[in-house]
Amino acid sequence: xxxxxxxxxxxxxxxxxxxxxxxxxxxxxxxVDSTAAxxxxxxxxxxxxxxxxxxxxxxxxxxxxxxxCCAPADFDDAREAAEKEGFPYYVFDFEDSFQEAVIDPFVDxxxxxxxxxxxxxxxxxxxxxxxxxRAGTLGSSFVATGHYAQIKKKPDGALGLFTGKDRSKDQSxxxxxLKSSELPKTLFxxxxxxxxxxxxxxxxxxxxxxxxxxxxxxxxxxxxxxEFIEKRTPEKPVSGKIVSSSGDELGEHGGIHKxxxxxxxxxxxxxxxxxxxxxxLYVLDIDPDSNQVTVGDxxxxxxxxxxxxxxxxxxxxxxxxxxxxLVKLRYRHSGILSKVEMLDESSLRVTLLEGxxxxxPGQAAVFYSDSPDxxxxxxxxxxxxxxxxEFGLSRDSEGLSSSALTEGVSS
Amino acid sequence: xxxxxxxxxxxxxxxxxxxxEELISSSARNPSxxxxxxxxxxKFLRNARRQVLSALGLDGDIEMFFTSGGTESCxxxxxxxxxxxxxxKTILSxxxxxxxxxxxxxxxxxxxxxVEFLDVDSTGQVILPSEASMTEExxxxxxxxxxxxxxxxxxxxxxxxxxxxxxxxAGYQGMIVSDFTQMPGKSVVRASELFDAGVDxxxxxxxxxxxxxxxxxVAFKSCASGRCLDFNPMLLGGPQESYRRAGSxxxxxxxxxxxxxxxxxxxxxxxxxxxxxxxxxxxxxxSKLPGWSVFGETLDESERLANTAxxxxxxxxxxxxxxxLDLAGISLSTGSACSSGKQSASHVLQAMGLDKVEARNxxxxxxxxxxxxxxxxxxxxxxxxxxxxxxxxxxxxxxIAH
Numbered sequence: 018x019x020x021x022x023x024x025x026x027x028x029x030x031x032x033x034x035x036x037x038x039x040x041x042x043x044x045x046x047x048x049v050d051s052t053a054a055x056x057x058x059x060x061x062x063x064x065x066x067x068x069x070x071x072x073x074x075x076x077x078x079x080x081x082x083x084x085x086c087c088a089p090a091d092f093d094d095a096r097e098a099a100e101k102e103g104f105p106y107y108v109f110d111f112e113d114s115f116q117e118a119v120i121d122p123f124v125d126x127x128x129x130x131x132x133x134x135x136x137x138x139x140x141x142x143x144x145x146x147x148x149x150x151r152a153g154t155l156g157s158s159f160v161a162t163g164h165y166a167q168i169k170k171k172p173d174g175a176l177g178l179f180t181g182k183d184r185s186k187d188q189s190x191x192x193x194x195l196k197s198s199e200l201p202k203t204l205f206x207x208x209x210x211x212x213x214x215x216x217x218x219x220x221x222x223x224x225x226x227x228x229x230x231x232x233x234x235x236x237x238x239x240x241x242x243x244e245f246i247e248k249r250t251p252e253k254p255v256s257g258k259i260v261s262s263s264g265d266e267l268g269e270h271g272g273i274h275k276x277x278x279x280x281x282x283x284x285x286x287x288x289x290x291x292x293x294x295x296x297x298l299y300v301l302d303i304d305p306d307s308n309q310v311t312v313g314d315x316x317x318x319x320x321x322x323x324x325x326x327x328x329x330x331x332x333x334x335x336x337x338x339x340x341x342x343l344v345k346l347r348y349r350h351s352g353i354l355s356k357v358e359m360l361d362e363s364s365l366r367v368t369l370l371e372g373x374x375x376x377x378p379g380q381a382a383v384f385y386s387d388s389p390d391x392x393x394x395x396x397x398x399x400x401x402x403x404x405x406x407e408f409g410l411s412r413d414s415e416g417l418s419s420s421a422l423t424e425g426v427s428s
Numbered sequence: 429x430x431x432x433x434x435x436x437x438x439x440x441x442x443x444x445x446x447x448x449e450e451l452i453s454s455s456a457r458n459p460s461x462x463x464x465x466x467x468x469x470x471k472f473l474r475n476a477r478r479q480v481l482s483a484l485g486l487d488g489d490i491e492m493f494f495t496s497g498g499t500e501s502c503x504x505x506x507x508x509x510x511x512x513x514x515x516x517k518t519i520l521s522x523x524x525x526x527x528x529x530x531x532x533x534x535x536x537x538x539x540x541x542x543v544e545f546l547d548v549d550s551t552g553q554v555i556l557p558s559e560a561s562m563t564e565e566x567x568x569x570x571x572x573x574x575x576x577x578x579x580x581x582x583x584x585x586x587x588x589x590x591x592x593x594x595x596x597x598a599g600y601q602g603m604i605v606s607d608f609t610q611m612p613g614k615s616v617v618r619a620s621e622l623f624d625a626g627v628d629x630x631x632x633x634x635x636x637x638x639x640x641x642x643x644x645x646v647a648f649k650s651c652a653s654g655r656c657l658d659f660n661p662m663l664l665g666g667p668q669e670s671y672r673r674a675g676s677x678x679x680x681x682x683x684x685x686x687x688x689x690x691x692x693x694x695x696x697x698x699x700x701x702x703x704x705x706x707x708x709x710x711x712x713x714x715s716k717l718p719g720w721s722v723f724g725e726t727l728d729e730s731e732r733l734a735n736t737a738x739x740x741x742x743x744x745x746x747x748x749x750x751x752x753l754d755l756a757g758i759s760l761s762t763g764s765a766c767s768s769g770k771q772s773a774s775h776v777l778q779a780m781g782l783d784k785v786e787a788r789n790x791x792x793x794x795x796x797x798x799x800x801x802x803x804x805x806x807x808x809x810x811x812x813x814x815x816x817x818x819x820x821x822x823x824x825x826x827x828i829a830h
Binding site for chain 2: 066105107109110151153154155156
């Protein structure tokens with residue numbers, strides 16, 4: 018097993034170049050992946066400091082939350098692994114920065130009719146930025162996590178961000194906001210492994226938590242997102258009208274935060290749908306100013322192009338080059354071929370080249386190479402946040418429920 | 429390993445360890461039992477009580493009962509002697525009390541008592557009320573006055589003696605109490621001076637002086653001294669501690685506390701002198717770090733505990749520094765309460781006027797009786813290293829998009 022361990026790390030070539038004495042801070046959630054990441058690094062001889070980020074006070078929810086991660090009991094698992102492996106472990110208080118960087122925008126964006134993915138903001142602002150900054154006080158410049166993604170050296174010598182070896186677990190989608198300058202200082206020790214191998218590693222190290230289930234939901238939401246938003250907004254969410262794309266009033270809704278563009282079920286017009294519309298209705302657009310939700314046929318979902326802002330570019334040449342790039346519009350999306358052009362320094366226009374899918378403002382569009390490298394991995398070229406454009410018509414072959422957009426958000 | 433967290437818990441004293449060993453090797457049993465095992469236990473108990481009272485210079489006018497620690501003692505001095513007087517419903521205290529006292533006050537408030545706070549100045553000392561405000565009317569509504577003797581975070585000694593004198597001279601007859609837990613061994617102020625000035629009861633803690641955690645005491649003016657107020661015990665049950673505090677006594681803690689106080693009193697002069705010298709050496713070096721400062725620098729030494737240096741960093745979070753220093757083998761804290769990793773910004777510092785960020789960028793170095801020059805030298809060596817390593821491991825700043 019040791020040989021395999023070292024091999025997995027060797028995949029991340031830049032680790033070879035790390036100084037022997039480099040201290041590595043491992044962000045530990047108490048979950049299987051981050052625990053394995055810490056163990057791998059420790060067993061490879063590196064000086065590891067395990068840090069759990071306390072981002073949320075679970076006592077607020079009365080500790081009823083079992084489905085999420087990062088509760089005190091999870092930290093016990095991380096602490097136990099640290100004690101067994103013999104590296105120092107601490108819990109850091111990140112509540113303030115998490116509130117400001119993740120939770121507040123999450124609520125604000127939902128109230129604006131967007132569908133944010135908070136894990137993206139957490140990674141961008143808290144996990145890789147704030148944690149890295151605070152790790153500096155400990156004398157560490159390396160941050161490692163349990164993400165299924167890889168940082169590899171490309172033929173031209175530069176580092177690139179790639180999909181994880183276990184494609185069914187690939188989390189590169191959540192990491193698009195990593196800057197090129199951060200790549201040499203970021204490690205994904207389990208990125209080159211299969212999930213089954215990761216669990217096996219923990220078993221071999223005598224960790225009972227090897228069998229721990231994955232956390233699938235947003236780490237700070239115990240019940241539904243709607244409930245969470247409603248609890249945090251002092252004034253009750255405003256009900257409004259549901260209209261068709263031609264402006265006909267079709268009904269009323271109880272708050273735009275309950276909707277997502279592309280959503281099919283739960284539109285709340287059951288009877289109406291059946292009687293006047295033979296085909297199901299999809300959410301086409303959410304207007305926070307008029308508080309209206311526009312619905313229409315599947316065909317009307319089609320969007321040929323859309324705008325992405327707050328863009329981070331990892332590979333400018335490929336992203337803006339001749340070849341089309343694959344764009345994923347949500348975590349569990351197989352991707353669509355597209356062409357990208359820069360509108361200004363921080364936004365792009367994306368033109369879909371084949372098929373169509375729902376384009377949900379607030380979600381991230383992440384760009385990948387359209388073909389794998391020699392090892393079968395796909396490079397991440399960059400990504401950004403989808404903005405609410407003037408809404409066009411679109412056709413979708415997948416029927417989306419709102420849960421599809423938050424399914425498997427973990428990390 | 430350099431230990432600089434004496435205000436959290438002092439290193440176990442040799443005498444305390446010896447006292448525990450003596451007890452557990454003996455045939456002492458439950459002090460309330462009639463048989464010889466009980467008699468021996470009772471002897472240990474009475475001896476320990478004498479040791480503590482004697483160490484504090486307290487005579488027969490002062491009684492003392494043991495508790496489970498400073499927290500129970502704080503709770504007790506606040507609720508134990510509240511009058512059954514319909515008019516006296518106000519409790520006067522300070523916003524910089526230890527959370528054990530503050531939370532007890534919150535509960536009293538929810539039970540109908542009116543809690544008022546004295547003001548605190550920016551150096552961390554409570555401001556005495558003006559004489560003019562102490563009218564007969566105001567005093568008749570006052571049920572209790574409570575002010576800590578020394579703040580555990582800042583190490584700044586509070587004006588309990590002038591406060592007590594002020595109230596007594598104005599004619600106030602009610603209870604005046606004080607959380608004395610951080611004082612013994614760290615200041616020239618004696619507990620007897622507080623009682624002489626008009627304080628009625630003080631809270632004491634064993635592990636602040638070198639006993640293990642889990643034992644404390646309340647010392648109070650007895651009926652013999654002329655103050656005979658009704659007492660409401662927190663714990664009911666047996667007749668232990670003269671019906672003041674039911675429950676079989678924690679004799680292991682109690683004998684340790686007695687021995688610890690005795691050793692403290694014997695060595696007090698030397699220990700305090702050494703702690704002060706070491707603390708001053710530390711502060712001199714810390715002041716050289718750009719942007720760093722020590723709370724209470726401008727105060728006279730008599731207004732500060734000998735062992736405590738609360739330090740404001742330039743821009744580093746206290747909790748991160750505590751971890752960095754732990755990794756380097758140095759133990760200290762930020763001074764504020766912590767639970768499950770969450771560090772709340774200090775209520776004491778906020779009461780002194782600091783904002784949340786400033787209050788969070790603080791570390792507390794509190795020596796204890798065992799601190800040596802090599803401990804201090806280690807800190808002086810490591811701190812600048814941490815600062816420079818920290819600076820050099822930062823990535824260059826970049827804007828979000830590129």
